[in-house]
Amino acid sequence: MIKAVLFDKDGTILRFSNIYTDSLIEYLEDKNLDTIIKKKLFQDIGVGEDRKAQENSILASETIGDVAVVLSKYLDMDANSLFIEIDDYIYNYYKNNKDRIETTCDVIDIFKKLKEKGILIGIFTSDNYRQTKFAMDFLGFTEYIDFIATADTYKKKPDTEALEVFKEKYNLKDEEIIVIGDSKVDMLFGNGTKKLGVTCGTGSREMLEEYADHIIENPSEVFKYI
Numbered sequence: 001m002i003k004a005v006l007f008d009k010d011g012t013i014l015r016f017s018n019i020y021t022d023s024l025i026e027y028l029e030d031k032n033l034d035t036i037i038k039k040k041l042f043q044d045i046g047v048g049e050d051r052k053a054q055e056n057s058i059l060a061s062e063t064i065g066d067v068a069v070v071l072s073k074y075l076d077m078d079a080n081s082l083f084i085e086i087d088d089y090i091y092n093y094y095k096n097n098k099d100r101i102e103t104t105c106d107v108i109d110i111f112k113k114l115k116e117k118g119i120l121i122g123i124f125t126s127d128n129y130r131q132t133k134f135a136m137d138f139l140g141f142t143e144y145i146d147f148i149a150t151a152d153t154y155k156k157k158p159d160t161e162a163l164e165v166f167k168e169k170y171n172l173k174d175e176e177i178i179v180i181g182d183s184k185v186d187m188l189f190g191n192g193t194k195k196l197g198v199t200c201g202t203g204s205r206e207m208l209e210e211y212a213d214h215i216i217e218n219p220s221e222v223f224k225y226i
Contacts, residue, residue, distance in 0.1 A: 002194070002226045004146075004172055005114055006163070008181035009125035009132060011053075011060070011201020013107045013219060016182070019100045020127065021053050023093035024067065027086060037074060044070050053202045060202040061185040063126045063151035064090070087152075091130045098138050104200040105218040111144035113223065122147040122166055124179075124189065131154055146170075158188035178226070180219050187211035194225060 007173045010016045025047060033041065045067055046057020053060040060069060068082035074117030075082065088193040094101065108170060114121055119145055124134055147169070149162035166172070179190030182201025189213065198219060199205050208215050 001176060002119065002178055003176040004120035004122060004166070004170065005178045005222060005226075006122040006124050006147075006166070006190070006193075007181065007219060008183070008186045008201075009123055009127055009135070009202065011104075011182035011203070012180055012186075012198050013103055013105075013123075014135065015058070015102045015104055016053060016201050019094065019097060020090070021047070021051070021059065021103075022100075023090045023097075024059065024086070025051060026093065027089045028071075031075065033074065041071065041074050055202050055204055055207060056184050057202075061126065061157075061183045063156050064128055065151065065156075087128050087130070090128075094131045094134050101135050101138055103139065104198070105220040107219065108140060108144075110219055111141060111224065115144055117226065119226070120146045120170055122149065122159065122171075124149045124162055124184070124186075126151045126156055157185045158191075160189060160191070162213075163193075178222060180216075180222060182208075184211055196222060196225065207225065 007013050010020050018194055046054040046059040048054045064086050065083050068079045068086055071082050072079040111121055121146055125152060129152055132148060132150050136145060147166050154162035174192035175192040178196060179193045180196045180198060182198050182203040187195050187197060195213045197203060197208030197215050200218040
């Protein structure tokens with residue numbers, strides 16, 4: 001019996017390239033890097049020529065801290081200082097462009113129906129807490145969410161630290177949990193749970209088929225597996 005559904009954020013319940021990718025690209029554009037250097041940097045973090053996140057790249061699957069480490073190789077700043085600067089930039093970008101925070105489907109409806117069934121809801125993301133909480137508050141999701149795990153509050157996915165804390169808090173077993181995400185990292189994180197890969201994010205069907213138990217278009221199909 002399923003007792004909890006854990007959602008990735010960007011690419012799963014939120015449209016990935018709509019705001020997070022754009023905020024980071026704008027941040028990098030503001031650095032006025034040489035064209036050749038900027039192209040190499042974009043390749044390193046996974047920004048494609050279409051200015052979208054590439055599958056399983058640092059941008060698609062890793063954290064702001066990982067982006068900062070890569071960027072520190074190009075700028076005269078240490079990774080920790082860059083992490084703080086990038087995190088502030090993205091958080092302010094979210095606040096100033098909140099109308100661009102869009103969902104992949106009718107997430108409120110999903111959350112309401114899950115709650116009617118008495119199912120716990122968790123958000124497990126590689127993003128940081130401030131912008132995650134801001135987006136959840138803005139979209140009206142917060143009242144439905146029982147647990148939020150971010151890359152600056154727990155070890156980043158696919159490490160299962162946050163999952164283990166969640167399981168212990170609510171006395172859950174792996175087989176009672178569904179994990180929904182769009183990346184390889186999400187699927188590895190959900191090892192032992194029922195893993196649903198969504199094609200509405202950065203991950204291709206071919207990649208997800210290798211790691212997920214089932215493939216769905218977006219999170220609204222979760223009820224087929226409850």
